[in-house]
Amino acid sequence: MDALQSQAMAKAGQARRNAEKTRLEAALLRLEAGAFGYCDECGAEIAEKRLAFDPGVTRCIGCASG
């Protein structure tokens, strides 16, 4: 693997981490606002299992898959 390629991969990894951080920060803000665990679209409670798997989710399974 050449230097340019590994540089590009490092950049992509960093972008992914930043996006993840932003998602989790948003989750914390929802937690503070008392909106954590509720669907952004329909307001239904998001399944606990779903939140445990990914605390950054903002939509219930119905809205996410619909």
Ligand SMILES: [Zn+2]
């Ligand atoms: Zn929903």
